[in-house]
Amino acid sequence: MRAIVSEAVSGILLKPVSNQSLIDTITLNDALELLKEHGYPTSKAKIYKLTSAGTIPCKTYGKKLVFSRKELLVWAENQTKPKNDQSETVRTLARSAQRKMKIRK
DSSP states (O other): OHHHHHHHHHHHHTOOOOHHHHOOEEEHHHHHHHHHHTTOOOOHHHHHHHHHHTOSOOEEETTEEEEEHHHHHHHHHHHOOOTTOHHHHHHHHHHHHHHHHHHHO
């Protein structure tokens, strides 16, 4: 019984923990690479524009921008829209029809 418990405890305690899984904070260049890897390619200029507008989750460390991997991926996912979003198409057609009606009057 002791051997089983000892083996189970040592298996849990001696598991190597990678540093990468503990570190959630990444730099600007790492953020660009992460977004690109997950299908959201963008540029440094766009990231700077979004940070200055406060629309992308980031923090500063000294004068450097740092990002949370998790927050950045959640943010990127929330920026996407389904390709067949018909509600936007309907709104565009309605606006166009209203403009045409005003011109005819």
